[in-house]
Amino acid sequence: MEKAALKLSPLNLSKHKILNVSFLTGAKYWHQTIFCAYTLAHFSDGEIGIRLYSDGTLTDEHIGFINQVLPGIETISEQQVLQHLNLVLPQHTFPTLRHLRNWHPFFRRLIDIHTSPSWTIHMDSDMIFFGKPVQIIEAYQHKTAVYMKEQLADSYFVDSEDVLRDKYGINCIKKVNGGIVGYDNDKVDYTDLEEKAKLLLLHYPNAGPAQIEQTLMSYVLYHQTAVTLDEKLYRIFYDDKPNLDRTDVVHHYIFKAKLPYLTSEWKKVIL
Template identity: 45%
Template sequence: MKKAALKLSPVTLSSDYKLEVSYLTGAKYWHQTIFCAYSLARLLKGHVRINVYSDGTLSPELSGFIIKALPNVNIISIKDLSIQIDEVLPEKDFPLLRALREENAFFRKLVDMRINNRYIIQLDSDMLFFNEPKELIDAYRNNENYFMQDTIPASYYVLPEDVISKDLNISMCKKINSGILAYNSSKIDWHFVERTCAYLMKNVQNVHPPMFEQTLNAIIISWLEGKPLNQPYRILYADKNEKTNSSDIVRHYIFKAKLPYFTTEWRQVIR
């Protein structure tokens, strides 16, 4: 997959775009980011603005690989954001958010990608697009709040959603998956997020970064009354009864589905 990512025929991104998306990536995920972004850019014939945020490990060489596959992609480094983060989230007022961000790159998915104070659609890298995402394009055009939703029985949060709803006095959406999150960052109350971090850390014995970050984003988009995307935005778990469909907009590969993702699924993007 890494070798193939270096040999993709470039898709030049146009300034005349109908969708803007953002990724967080680094040394472990750069090739996955290329394939997800490339699959989307090819479907939209380059009419998409793509922002790629470094998790702190994205070297100039790796950035060059992404730029080669997607000319005009926007690469944002840690240094590019340092002044803005200090201004919006001074350490004296947001010690927990700042500490979490420094300790684990998963929290940069929230802080770095949402410090921009505007509407963005953030995407995980372990996904592939197979059809034009009209629902996301409409959401982008209309500034609407959407999220990807799991189909497993329970929510993948650090605390049960009914407990969070009661303690924080919000109507918590069930089974939010942060693979796709579309909302306006200007609506974030960062002081509320800091207090929520304190609440979660007080009530959760061990911080599991992916679940913790997903829970934080789920709380935010629930407060913003976000809606789930339609079923063609698929989350695959490699369940024995699971089948892909030609109408799938996107496939998000988690758990055992990582195996077909890394061996066969990505190959469909370059056929």
């Protein structure tokens, strides 16, 4: 898959942008980022902006690989991120949020990407686009908060929605999958988010980073009245037999679906 990513014909990005997308990527994922961003750009006629953030392992070589296939990408360096965070989330005022960022790369989506100005959407790299993401483009243009809907029965929170709401005042949107999340960063109350993060770490010391991040992300989405992406078009696959319908916009591959994704699904990409 890495070799195939570098053999894709360069796709020049247009100066006219109908959508800007951010990716958190690194040494293990740069080739997946290429396939996701490339197919997204292909079905959007190249009219997208692509911004890369490091999970802590992204090197100049990886950036060069991505830029080779998608000339015109923007890379936000670690230095740029830290300078920005020192302005908007200084350590002495937001120690918990800064701690979360250092704890696990998961939180760089919430903190590095979503503290940038205005409406921002992040996408996981383990996805392939098969159609134009009209709903996402419209959300971007109208600054509507959107998210990919989880298909499993339960949300991956630190506790039940009822307990989080009634005991801690943390209202969450159910069934949020972090594969695609977009919202208006300017509307986030980071002082409040700092307090909620502190509550979660205090009362759920054994919760994993994914549970903490999912809870906080869903809390932010709740307060922006986020809407779900059409689950029939923006599909999540969990098993090893993903199928392609002609109306599909994107596939997100997790759990057992990782095997076909890494071995055969990427071959469906229009080269």
